[in-house]
Amino acid sequence: MNAKLLSALTATAAATALFGASAPAQAFSFGTNGITFGQNQDVQFNFKESHGAFKSSLAIYEVNGFSLTNVANLFSETKSSDNGGEYDWKGTLGNTVVDSGPVVFKFLANKVYTLGLSSSYDGSDKGMVYSTSGLNLNVASTGNQQAVFGQSSLLWNALDKETTATFQAAGSFTDGMASLFNGTTLIGFDDRGNTNDTDFQDFTVSAQAVPEPMTMTGLALGL
Structure with missing residues (x-):
């Protein structure tokens, strides 16, 4: 067998084992360590549900060190909840x-991104949390996990979507890459409300890679 084709097929098999047949071989990170891809990648986001008294908005930021630039707004709450404190x-x-269907964003190759959730309560700014743990600095200048991926x-x-109980398994939900290309990844945020109760159900969205069928075919053919 042609050595170039064999090498390409080996790379294809490795990528398939890691991320599924529809995933690009250069995919790198989609989780609490950051968001980055080795090639341009479209991802579709859908709003799932929110909880808590804060009014929040979710956006995508490009990251350069600790310099962040808003590159896309995803979803915004127009009020705190559907019906006051009902169901947390x-x-x-x-x-x-409202007026928020699916949103597709193109992540550019080799750039680093994060999701940022900004919140307010009764007109008062309650700060921002990021899906990348290292950006959530605390008094010890270390990163706090404020999002889960799975x-x-x-x-x-x-x-636990209807109480403020601490989500004890948060540390097991830090990587959404595999499910991004094989079904859907859910992303849940804790907005640091209620003395940072770490319930991770304050704002939830789903994400799914928009497939590019020719990607793996081209790799196998050495294109």
Whole structure:
């Protein structure tokens, strides 16, 4: 067999084993360590649900060290919840978040990104948390985990969505790359409200890679 083709097929098999057949071989990170891809990658985001009394907005930021630039706004709450404190201030699409269908964003190759959730309460700014743990500096100048990434149904079923109980398994949900290309990744944020209760259900969205069918074919053919 042609050595170039064999090498390409080996790379294809490795990428398939890691991320599934539809994933680009250069995919790098989609989780609490940051968001970056080895080639341009479209990702579709959908709002899932929110909880808590804060009013929040989610955006995508390009990261250069600790310099962040807002490159896309995803979803914004128009009020704190659908019906006051019912079901731990539950907010849904079409009520608390309106005019927000799926949003597709193109992540550019080799750039570093993060998701940022800004919050307010009764007109008072309550700060920002990021999906990249290292950007959530605390008094010890170390990063706090303020987001979880995981296979959508697995993480959704694990979260306690109607109480403020601490999500004890947060450390097990830090990487959403595999599910991004094989189904859907769920991303849940803790907004540091309620003395940073770390319930990770304050703002949840889903993410799914928009497939490019020719990517793996081109790799196998050595194109």
